[in-house]
Amino acid sequence: MNVMAGTVLAPSNSTAEMLEREQTCLRHGGQEFWLVDPQRDSVKVIRGDGYSRVHDARGVVESGVLNGFIAVRDIFAR
Numbered sequence: 001m002n003v004m005a006g007t008v009l010a011p012s013n014s015t016a017e018m019l020e021r022e023q024t025c026l027r028h029g030g031q032e033f034w035l036v037d038p039q040r041d042s043v044k045v046i047r048g049d050g051y052s053r054v055h056d057a058r059g060v061v062e063s064g065v066l067n068g069f070i071a072v073r074d075i076f077a078r
Helices: 015-027
Strands: 004-008 032-037 040-049 052-053 060-063 068-071
Touching: 015 032, 015 052, 040 060
Parallel strands: 004 032
Antiparallel strands: 032 040, 040 052, 060 068
């Protein structure tokens, strides 16, 4: 089973807190962890294989867990 987790970054979140969430996800079998930043309209994707990349509003995320592509702008569509 493919597992993915994510969180929306809030001003009150610390860097240490976000790193702990990421590590917890990956340590317990998650294949992808998404950190969604509504202030920057960006998504950071971290994978269990060491891949880590920040995608801005013009980017497209390829997700192995979701078996496809997602335009970052669609995540933030209002």
